[in-house]
Amino acid sequence: MDPVTQGTLGAALPQSVAHPHKIGLAMLCGIAGGMAPDLDVLIRSATDPLLFLEYHRQFTHSLIFIPLGAALVALVLWGAVGRRRDWAFREIYLFAGLGYATHALLDACTSYGTLLFWPFSQERFAWNNVSIIDPLLTLPLIALVLTSRLSHRRWPAVLGMLWAIGYLSLGVVARDAAVEVGQQIAKGRGHTPQVVEAKPSFANLFLWKTIYQQDEHYYVDAVRLGGEPVVYPGEVVATLDLSRDFPWLDHNSLQARDIERFRWFSMGYIAADPDFENRIMDIRYSLLPNEIRPLWSIQLNPQSQDSEHVAYRVSRERGAGTVGRLWSMIRGLPL
Known part of the structure; x- marks a missing residue:
């Protein structure tokens, strides 16, 4: 997902469990933890253009890396701000860890592919239930996280987490519906593909890209979900x-x-x-x-x-x- 959504969701989880007097600290640490895994984009090579593709969403996004990633974020925050403000390191670590833990799972909801079980598996998980950028997910989440911070209350952050979970769940339902339409498209052509995949188009859950392979060709179409799905034949x-x-x-x-x-x-x-x-x-x-x-x-x-x-x-x-x-x-x- 885009860094704004990652940071906002990273803030919502620790805010939802923090003491009211710690909401601001939880927000700061959660934003840092939620965005930190994407620092892997800095791993690049001047001679090997594909190196960043191997390392983006790799070890920093692995579930096993969460404790270490959170510790690194906490050390930076404690050294830069926490010592002067007398923040407890264990609190910084807890809030940063909760924020960090949201990142890879949210990325896996997109179509890009995330190595959740590196180094034990090279499988790229892509659940295809949300676009990489989706304002319908992000904007309400931002509003609720800010409300939690300004009011020093947990309930807006809790509502933000529920919104994110509900929206991503709706994406699963929409994805499966688009796959079903994609299967009907293939059947109408006399095709019997083993797998039909559906991926959300830019910034919405209404319009989907369906892909399937028949013999030695890929067939790409678009499906607009609704009361009566609209099919846009493709290439x-x-x-x-x-x-x-x-x-x-x-x-x-x-x-x-x-x-x-x-x-x-x-x-x-x-x-x-x-x-x-x-x-x-x-x-x-x-x-x-x-x-x-x-x-x-x-x-x-x-x-x-x-x-x-x-x-x-x-x-x-x-x-x-x-x-x-x-x-x-x-x-x-x-x-």
Whole structure:
């Protein structure tokens, strides 16, 4: 999730159990603990563009790391502020630990993938029940956390936790409903995929991206939930076949190994980009949920496949009318 939501939820949990006179301390420590795991984004390499993909949402997000992560946050807070204000270290540690504990579980609710059981498992957990940014989750939570701080009462923070749990639970219900519609779409095409996945579109729980694989192709569509679901038929792309798509690639080369790293990060949802030569895309994310145009991809170089890593590409380009089309889809209007 975005850092604002992480910090706010991180504050809500310790506030909900703190003594009224400690609400401010709980808020500060909870915000710091709730945001701290994302400091792993600083782990980067000038020569290996994919290194940050391996470490983001890795050890700092593992459930086993919570006690150590909380201790590091508490030490920083105690050294920077706590000693001068005579704050008890055990309280700082408790509040920071509660905030830290919310982070990975909230991240796992998105589609990105979180290594909850590192180092015992390399599985990336993605429950797909909330968008990475969702103001309907975040804004009420911010209001309740601030109300708790200003009133020195626990109940607004408790209500904030209940709101977050309820909203994320609603996301599970919506996700399952979108999967069911996705299965109906596949059945209508005469397909019988083993798995249909649904992922929320940007900042809402109404519009979903469905993905399934049939034979050697991925099928992407959008589903707007409601009394009568609206289906926005999408695009089809061939699954990645290295021998077909990149016949020049040495399968023992550095770039071939980078492709496997990108496949692991993308949880298998990769394909050759039909619009750019020698580019492989992660089809999970796109600005419009019925499109395959990726937000990120990797660029291969046939001339340096064993001497340089692949290049990492991020695309934020929007075609004409993209925002308007997305808003129309969220409202369930015809395109």
